[in-house]
Amino acid sequence: MTELQAEQASKVLDNSVTQAKPRPNRDALIALAVFVVLALLPMLTSSKFLLDFVIRCAAYGLFATSLNLLVGYTGLTSFGHGMFFGLGAYGFGLMMQKTGVAVPVAFVATLAITFVVALVIGAICVRLKEIYFAFVTLAFQMLIHSTILSWVSLTGGDQGLRGGIPRPPFLGIDLSNHLHLYIVSCALLVIGLFLMHQIAQSPFGYTLRMIRDNATRASFIGIDVWRAKLTIFVLAALFASTGGIIMALFVSGAYPEFAYWTISGEGIFINMLGGVTTFLGPMVGTALFLILNDTVTRVTEYHGIVLGIVILFFAIGLRKGLMDFVIEWYAQRRERSGERAS
Amino acid sequence: MTRTRKPGISRRSTLALMGAGAVTFAAPWVARAQAKTIKVGMPTILSGRVAQLGTSSRNGVMLEVEKVNAAGGLAGRQIEMVIRDSKGQPQEAARVARELVNTDGCELLIDAEASSGAFAVHEVARDLGVLCIHTNSETSALTADPKQHIPNAFRTARQGVHDSIVGGSYAAAISKAKGLKKWATCAPDYAYGRDTTGEFTLYLKRFAPDVEIISESWPKLFQPDYTEVVTKILQAKPQALYSCLWGGDLTSYIDQANIYALFTQMEVFAVNMADYTALTVVKNLPKGIHSGNRYIKTYPATAENAAWGDAYKAKYNEYPTNWSWENATAIMLLAEASKKANSADGKKLAEALRGLKIKSPFGADGTVTMRAEDQTLIGYAIGWGTTIPQEPYVPEVKPGDWKTILELEAEWKKSKGYT
């Protein structure tokens, strides 16, 4: 980040600091309320399209929000975050296809695998700064993608995991039932967002912001920067992996595209669309991105041009994500009305 | 945006009009005749590296849909195609397929995806139970593997194993005649390339047991530069080379191998050469490359086939591709099945499709059959010949024998544990 942006970003975040102290109970209540609303949605509408949309939002949203923990909160520009999305999808899919364990077991085991892989890769990557961090994460992503393509006997190569992912019912939940899958995806999304919000608002979260703004100063006051970066790298990987698992369940398969750099690129694009200075920016970005993708591919096969122009509008025209823009606009309005009042 | 080429304008605007007509402008008109129309969803690849093939799939379908609609549609219901781009990404293909059924109300699916997309759409078909015809995936396992089998999915594409049996026996005959013992292979490093090469060499060795594979190259799909592959093959000094590179990769490879004079040093068997997308593009096409037919209007050498190829060319100003005929066949089969079932209902159509034999310009004997046991197409024209640099490109095609193909296929299935 440039200094100016870091300054802007920290200003916005500082504002929210003074207003909102970590309030886990209140957050939990909000999360619960959101979940209830989402869970009641199928009763109001019979549109499978809407449910599909929410499921995809859950997969991409967890992925993009976790990327923002790195990009927006810690200043770690990862170009390879998609590898954990792919890892989640493949880990879960393979576990279900090859071992036939129960869904929750496979879920936890996949996160455990992600944890180990992220720890190893992270330990190597977080030593590097800025563009070099970006490159080395990208290189790892390509290496993993290449491995998936080459290791045909395990991964099915370019054709992905074929034959569908078995989803035996557990605890009365049957994930091959669309509605059940929907509810579980919503639950994972809400829990994931809640946890990430707790991380962001915790003292550790403020350590991360300090590292982003000035890593040298942070290390002067006794923060182990490497350790903090590694911790958030691994945590973010876990949430990205969860997103991958939801995606694997949604398409009942896993494909090399899930571990390709384009997924990381889309994650960055989503973050830019929604804005990186607010916690919910990436969620807003996810919804925007999916709506944009779905409608544009419907209308024209030249969607590259349309998407390109939209990106340019945000990057050069607006110069910030939508949520950043909204918040700034709101703050300015409040300031102006404040002036008028005084 | 300026469009430079004159012929391009007319072709593209036809495409645009057609696409728009099918998807958008038709909507109000359709609304009035709601009960009469049947929506058919078609996820395919309209952007990215293989957009050309996706476009040709769409062309193949639309050419036939017009005929079917003019003749009264499917059991009296006009077909309305809803064609969407999946960008070649499996997860998008799955998403689009779901959306086509769930939101757009499509009652049938034509899955014009490449292999990985086809497997993704296959899962959607399994989930939703909608009638789905895979038109492009040649991966044998899609229909041969009983684990994949679902009653509502069919395939109208050629099958890798059929191709390899014919190619293997053709190549073996030439090997014996010319004493070609040392072979090299060069195939794109992905499932299609690996499977096809494996099966080809399997049958080559079966028919000509003294053949030996002395060198294998596995360039990446869409690799721009094949120099190291070409020189590696030159080093190995084989007497013959097999390759299942296709499209732009094949033409790149030929251009790059040409300047090393590779084609004068060995017999080349390139299964995907005899396709107009490659034949018309390569500027200095070497003489005498052995190739399997993909789509070529002179084989089968019938008036029907030539007429179909010309009609396509007249309409789209380019020749059909392998994917074109495969997609056209799907519509032809659906039309016949709806006549047989006197219904456009997916379940009834599926029932009618099983074992259905129809007249077809692409049939080896003028007919093609949707085999009931594994719901895949057989009896299509398949053969090998050698190329010349100008039309008709492959003057003589030696047809494959379907009796042998079916026998060996059954044996192959057994060896894979599929039966």
Added chain:
Amino acid sequence: MSAQPVVQVEDLDVFYGSSQILFGVGLSVRQGETMALLGRNGAGKSTTMKAIMGLAPARRGKVTLRGRTVSGLKPHHIARAGLGFVPEDRQIFPEHTVEDNLEIGAKKGPDGQDEWSIRRIYDVFPLLEPLRHRIAGRLSGGEQQMLAIARTLMGNPALLLLDEPSEGLAPIIVQRIGELLRQLRGTGATVLIAEQNMHFCLGLASHATVIDKGQIVYTSGIEELKANENIRQRYLAL
């Protein structure tokens, strides 16, 4: 001395972010003058220099160079209009040789003057000549300062802006730089020097302006400043 000032600065306001650094700064330097801009550390000297050069954005105010308004122009336009800037930390190109540095600085003056050649630079800065093929990053601080001044002179400026030329240099080197500047003054050059080191300037400048907390508080000839104990005590004592 001509009546028209070479540079005229009026009412300059500069902000960094939301904090204001300069408050209505105004000064002018006439042909042949050497003006010292004096003030404590952080008083706004460097910012004033940068604002004149177009490197710091002025929110309000006007800079006129030889009768032409240059405020708002890009730095390279301002340089071509005749301003030569020697920054505080010298900013020589460390990977280039001494001669390359001079070559990069070479350009004609605003009226097409071409008084400075590499040859003449070596005549005026004889110390640089033996170093001509040396990588500039390996020079000593004093040598780098000389090179920075020489590089700017290669652009034939009508006015030379020197930002803290004595900073961080050993007294003996400072003395040498001082001699050099006196020599330049002898050639009729017009100079604006920002300095914290008052004594360095007293023997060098013809006029002085004192800045404090972003505002100009005093302007006079150098002799008057020497005589004005009060100002020196209030604004310039360390």
Added chain:
Amino acid sequence: MDLDTLTGCLASSACLVTQTTSGFIIGMLLFLVAVGLTLIFGVLKVVNFSHGAFYMFGAYFAMTAYQLTGSFALAMLCGAAGTALLGLIFERVFMSRVYGRDVLMQVLVCYAFVLIFDDVVRMIWGPEFKSMGMPAAFQVPPLFIAGGVVPPYYLLLISVALLAAIILGLGLSRTRIGKVIRAAAHNPGMVSALGINTGLIYGGVFALGGMLAGLAGALAAPVRSLTPGMGFSVLIESFIVTVIGGMGSILGALIGALLIGMIRSFGSLGFPLFTEGLMYLFMVIVLVSRPTGLFGKEVA
């Protein structure tokens, strides 16, 4: 793995010559693309993700010019000049707005143009792949040098690329404009305070980088198929090259490109199924042991 073939090749001079030249061919073409990338990064501090598009446009421009005029030399010229102009416009109109901004913003602007440029090519030239064809002058049998096979066209290709490398190297170190460019890479603010229009330098460097990529595309056009999106795999490989060699270092780009060429050339003998992976692995190793690449400078 097929180590026998590899060791067998290393023992045979014919094989060594052929594979080494093939490594050179791959490497030098890659160098032309990568050097533009590294130059743009070095001076503008922008990672130009749209660089592959210039390679693509170079090839298409060359093909069209060749079809219209039948002159190979004109085709090369059109490929290079057309992309230089495109680079200049792209930099002045769009990239210049995101200098000094977040890396993400720059990447996004480039990403936007990757999408846009591919679609523009698809609109103008159609989605089908095309072939320019080898000029008659080069449709000659290959040469045999020490038992190795070398096609004459590739000799031309290597010579042009080498010439470009030499001109570039000398130009940057010996001419005033070259010195100014290097100075601007180091300290653009000071360069502009000396009266030099850095915007012009930036535009020029971008045009130069685009031109080199376009020249590479034009040189590749007779032997590679042309299709929208063809720049992508070339871009990825050029990235590996610049990252290995060190972002901003021209010598690094040369060495990196040749290394990748040799890895590809000999790797395909020894590790036919993992040649691609070999490149990434090498990149990871270099990045981990020397984050700034082999010839990169420590960033301040």
